[in-house]
Amino acid sequence: MTAPPSPARRRFLCVALTTTGALLAGWRPLRAEPAAADLPLELLGDDLTTLGPYVRIERDNRVVIGAPGCEVGQGVITALPMLVAEELCVDWSQVSVVQLPYGYTQGSAGPVNRYGHQGGLPANLAEDWHALREAGAQVRARLLAAAAREWNLPAAGLRCEAGEVIAADGRRATYGALAKSAASLPAPRGPVALVPPSDFHIVGTPLGSADALDIVTGAARFGIDEYAADALVAAITRCPFPGGTLARYDDRAARQVAGVVDVISFAGPKPDAPFDGVLAAGVAVIGSSTWAALRGRQELDVEWMPAATPAESTAALARNAQALLDGDDPGLEVRRDGDVAEARREARHLVEARYQSPFLAHATMEPPGALLDLAGDRARLVASIEDPDAASELIARMTGLPRGAIAIELPRSGGSFGRRLRTDYVAEAVLLAKSVAKPVKLMWTREDDLAHDFYHPPGLHALSASLDRRNRITGWSHRCAAPPRTWRSTPLKGRPPNAGILEPDVFPAGLVPNLELRFHPQASDLPRDPGLGTYGAFQAFAVECFIDEIAIASRRDALELRLELLAQPLPATPGHLSPLDRARLIDVLGRCARRIGWGVPRTDGHGIGIACHAALGSFVAHGFEVSMHGDALVIHKAACVADIGSVVNPLGVEASLTGGTLASISDALHGAITTRDGRVRQAGFKDYPLLRMAESPRRMEVEIVASDAAPALAMHSIQPGAAPALANAIFAATTVRIRKLPMWPELVRMI
Amino acid sequence: MPRTTDEPASPAPARLPPEPLPITINGKPYYHDGDPAMPLLWFLRDRLRLTGTRYGCDDRSCGACTVLVDGKATPACSLAMSDAAMHEVTTIEGLAGEALHPVQQAWIEADAVLCGYCQTGQIMAAVDLLKRKPRPREEDLATLSNLCRCGAYPRIRKAVLRAAELLREPK
Numbered sequence: 047m048t049a050p051p052s053p054a055r056r057r058f059l060c061v062a063l064t065t066t067g068a069l070l071a072g073w074r075p076l077r078a079e080p081a082a083a084d085l086p087l088e089l090l091g092d093d094l095t096t097l098g099p100y101v102r103i104e105r106d107n108r109v110v111i112g113a114p115g116c117e118v119g120q121g122v123i124t125a126l127p128m129l130v131a132e133e134l135c136v137d138w139s140q141v142s143v144v145q146l147p148y149g150y151t152q153g154s155a156g157p158v159n160r161y162g163h164q165g166g167l168p169a170n171l172a173e174d175w176h177a178l179r180e181a182g183a184q185v186r187a188r189l190l191a192a193a194a195r196e197w198n199l200p201a202a203g204l205r206c207e208a209g210e211v212i213a214a215d216g217r218r219a220t221y222g223a224l225a226k227s228a229a230s231l232p233a234p235r236g237p238v239a240l241v242p243p244s245d246f247h248i249v250g251t252p253l254g255s256a257d258a259l260d261i262v263t264g265a266a267r268f269g270i271d272e273y274a275a276d277a278l279v280a281a282i283t284r285c286p287f288p289g290g291t292l293a294r295y296d297d298r299a300a301r302q303v304a305g306v307v308d309v310i311s312f313a314g315p316k317p318d319a320p321f322d323g324v325l326a327a328g329v330a331v332i333g334s335s336t337w338a339a340l341r342g343r344q345e346l347d348v349e350w351m352p353a354a355t356p357a358e359s360t361a362a363l364a365r366n367a368q369a370l371l372d373g374d375d376p377g378l379e380v381r382r383d384g385d386v387a388e389a390r391r392e393a394r395h396l397v398e399a400r401y402q403s404p405f406l407a408h409a410t411m412e413p414p415g416a417l418l419d420l421a422g423d424r425a426r427l428v429a430s431i432e433d434p435d436a437a438s439e440l441i442a443r444m445t446g447l448p449r450g451a452i453a454i455e456l457p458r459s460g461g462s463f464g465r466r467l468r469t470d471y472v473a474e475a476v477l478l479a480k481s482v483a484k485p486v487k488l489m490w491t492r493e494d495d496l497a498h499d500f501y502h503p504p505g506l507h508a509l510s511a512s513l514d515r516r517n518r519i520t521g522w523s524h525r526c527a528a529p530p531r532t533w534r535s536t537p538l539k540g541r542p543p544n545a546g547i548l549e550p551d552v553f554p555a556g557l558v559p560n561l562e563l564r565f566h567p568q569a570s571d572l573p574r575d576p577g578l579g580t581y582g583a584f585q586a587f588a589v590e591c592f593i594d595e596i597a598i599a600s601r602r603d604a605l606e607l608r609l610e611l612l613a614q615p616l617p618a619t620p621g622h623l624s625p626l627d628r629a630r631l632i633d634v635l636g637r638c639a640r641r642i643g644w645g646v647p648r649t650d651g652h653g654i655g656i657a658c659h660a661a662l663g664s665f666v667a668h669g670f671e672v673s674m675h676g677d678a679l680v681i682h683k684a685a686c687v688a689d690i691g692s693v694v695n696p697l698g699v700e701a702s703l704t705g706g707t708l709a710s711i712s713d714a715l716h717g718a719i720t721t722r723d724g725r726v727r728q729a730g731f732k733d734y735p736l737l738r739m740a741e742s743p744r745r746m747e748v749e750i751v752a753s754d755a756a757p758a759l760a761m762h763s764i765q766p767g768a769a770p771a772l773a774n775a776i777f778a779a780t781t782v783r784i785r786k787l788p789m790w791p792e793l794v795r796m797i
Numbered sequence: 798m799p800r801t802t803d804e805p806a807s808p809a810p811a812r813l814p815p816e817p818l819p820i821t822i823n824g825k826p827y828y829h830d831g832d833p834a835m836p837l838l839w840f841l842r843d844r845l846r847l848t849g850t851r852y853g854c855d856d857r858s859c860g861a862c863t864v865l866v867d868g869k870a871t872p873a874c875s876l877a878m879s880d881a882a883m884h885e886v887t888t889i890e891g892l893a894g895e896a897l898h899p900v901q902q903a904w905i906e907a908d909a910v911l912c913g914y915c916q917t918g919q920i921m922a923a924v925d926l927l928k929r930k931p932r933p934r935e936e937d938l939a940t941l942s943n944l945c946r947c948g949a950y951p952r953i954r955k956a957v958l959r960a961a962e963l964l965r966e967p968k
Contacts, residue, residue: 119912119947254908261913262901264849264889268914271848279843304832335843337835411853411861411914411946460851460914461946492854697908701952705911708948731858731944740939742950 061229069103069225071185100130100181107209107222109136112146114161116432118462121698124256128694129175132248133182133241135206143256148434148454171757179240187234192227193219252697267457268412269430275419277485278307280478281339283346284326284498286725288571289317289353292327299345300331305338310481320536321573325470325498330478336489357724358571367506367527370566377566381550384560389521393512397599399592402786403584404718406502412460413495414471419485425452430459432466440469444476464577468500493729500575501719503529505547507588517600521560529570537576543567546578552585556623557611583766590657590770605639605656631660634667634687641685641747642669653779657771663758664690668771672779684743689751690760700748706764712737714769715790818882823891833879838862840878841888849889849917860943863918864888870925889917900924903960911947919943923957927964
């Protein structure tokens with residue numbers, strides 16, 4: 047739970063007293079130059095200071111904690127303030143949470159976000175947590191010092207509890223009463239002791255979302271809910287052909303629609319240029335209301351020109367993938383251990399299978415959108431985004447404004463799954479706001495969202511295993527043909543084309559003596575998600591289904607086969623699963639097997655399936671129990687066991703594990719973006735279905751393994767194991783092996 | 798807060814203005830004097846700033862915009878103002894009285910949040926279901942067709958069952 051802060055990230059505490067007598071405690075990066083108006087209004091109350099605050103203690107002992115980061119459903123708005131509250135020694139019932147904005151400050155080593163980590167995702171969760179705990183601990187030390195001075199007692203003899211300082215003789219003072227005195231004290235010298243984990247009373251306890259009341263009353267503000275500055279509303283029709291251009295348009299009818307103010311066209315990115323602005327060419331209708339903009343857009347008459355390349359189609363891409371894996375081109379070597387060809391020659395049995403996955407969309411419930419007010423020498427952005435650094439940099443680049451003049455508010459986001467790490471929709475808002483010289487609120491419709499995404503790339507995976515006469519796996523070949531994530535994308539510059547699609551260190555790499563991974567990059571024009579997180583990654587699906595196929599072909603227990611692979615005494619190859627990591631994966635597998643009833647003889651026709659995944663310090667196993675009920679698939683039970691290191695809010699993590707499991711099987715059962723004649727065919731949830739209540743598991747069990755290991759971003763490991771566990775369960779129930787996603791149409795076809 | 802609709806939503810239309818359409822929202826009377834084809838969703842959001850009713854799609858398939866029209870769960874994205882006129886609409890903002898509605902209370906107890914975007918629509922759909930099915934069975938829960946991309950269904954299921962209990966408790 048502890049992590050030494052690196053010197054570059056050290057910050058110092060500033061405190062001040064507001065005119066109402068509240069203690070305002072801020073935490074500012076060392077060497078950041080103070081700016082005049084850099085205080086988030088959310089915490090300012092009635093005072094003006096130059097602090098970057100985290101905590102405000104009111105005289106009546108209410109505590110307001112500013113939540114750093116972007117809440118997209120992962121629960122940081124609750125978990126991060128919990129760390130501060132823990133060290134502050136207050137009761138959670140005293141605490142209210144407000145979302146902090148993006149806090150741009152120019153530090154000597156470059157831009158610094160005063161209130162959170164840099165970039166879209168935390169680079170080091172342990173460091174971030176440590177900084178928040180230190181913030182809380184330093185405020186507590188001040189309050190202790192204030193009480194010590196008031197009572198003329200040594201601070202060492204005092205303790206803090208539930209927002210009070212308590213002396214050995216029973217005297218008590220609330221934090222609120224000590225606020226004034228604490229604000230006038232000099233900073234505590236030296237490091238302040240943190241609360242030992244054994245004394246935690248908030249961290250590690252399951253707490254509901256800090257803003258649940260706002261969620262259920264409709265008061266919570268998402269990006270789309272912002273109506274400030276009486277912004278005009280923009281709806282854009284975009285070029286449906288990736289890389290295509292605007293041939294001609296007629297906006298006369300659109301301009302006749304009541305409320306339409308303007309029509310503006312703009313170009314898309316140049317062929318092969320990175321996607322660092324808008325995603326596609328477009329014609330925007332600007333109106334006085336959402337309906338005016340949408341109605342106006344319906345009246346546009348636009349002709350688009352496809353890019354010069356032959357029109358892309360899903361069918362042709364799949365044929366090309368098969369041809370690549372059937373052909374003589376060896377492709378790119380991703381990893382080679384031992385001699386796979388030799389193992390194949392020596393093999394007693396060979397097991398081979400191919401698995402195929404489609405393009406996937408993010409399909410966040412709240413579609414992309416942004417409200418941008420460019421008022422002379424300042425800009426204000428309100429949008430559901432997850433990488434405010436990138437948005438700030440983009441607005442500065444497009445407007446010429448200094449970054450210090452760009453304010454970014456971070457409302458709640460209606461899901462992200464990586465979509466909100468991209469800033470294409472912010473770029474559109476900048477273009478339009480500049481053109482009309484008025485604040486603009488950009489609306490994306492569902493149709494826009496499905497047709498213009500950075501899709502998870504599809505792939506065809508060919509696996510082959512060599513078994514010796516005792517059915518041990520002696521050789522493992524995994525070849526994949528797929529459009530890379532890296533194409534045209536700046537964030538992945540310099541990464542190999544297999545990055546995020548066929549990774550060299552995924553199970554069972556390092557555990558089979560002869561192993562070869564090879565990659566065949568395919569050409570595609572569809573924008574791809576450059577995120578390397580394993581969300582939507584298909585490699586684990588192929589591997590975890592294939593392990594089951596090997597087990598069945600060699601008449602062995604699929605769980606035992608996994609455990610045997612993980613337990614063998616082969617020296618771990620550097621950079622792959624260490625013996626300790628393997629022990630953690632074995633542990634979650636075993637726990638999950640018990641929860642889902644693995645190995646228990648069944649007579650009810652239900653099938654059990656299991657799978658696991660390890661990534662970046664997190665270890666997750668999934669189990670499913672399913673049956674076919676008429677022509678419907680019933681998921682009787684799902685189990686998810688995760689070891690993701692230290693956990694702040696178990697209830698929030700349980701939500702993430704449940705949600706990640708269901709989002710994964712939603713994609714696997716139904717998700718497919720397809721193209722014909724160069725354009726995406728899906729336009730709504732009717733042709734891009736998501737999982738519904740009727741299909742979701744009737745029982746869901748989640749277990750979080752207690753751990754004091756370093757915290758890990760669970761997002762990298764929650765998703766990948768769920769879909770193969772479901773496929774394995776479907777096989778157990780039906781003897782139908784699904785090797786092509788989405789599963790549901792395959793299952794219908796094969797049954 | 799709801800505003801009266803004296804001022805036009807948009808610059809004066811070119812043709813004769815249509816007859817103002819009366820509508821009751823959360824117990825208050827309003828008139829709509831713009832395009833009668835405009836979906837109720839945009840009247841609620843753009844005009845009244847009742848933003849708890851959310852946009853998710855345009856074809857009744859996601860339920861993020863679910864409101865009660867004369868007590869019945871209805872997607873506001875696909876209900877033209879001309880069809881909504883003369884009816885009584887309840888949005889999430891009008892659900893609670895002095896205390897939270899039991900369904901809202903159950904949602905907090907189950908911590909059915911995740912990203913939270915769809916939950917207002919889920920709550921409105923559950924209110925309608927529990928009026929018709931005070932003791933919902935598995936097949937009744939299966940009729941809840943609102944989409945949740947985050948996959949909060951197990952918590953929503955728990956919340957609906959808890960709400961059913963709360964609604965049965967003597968007041």
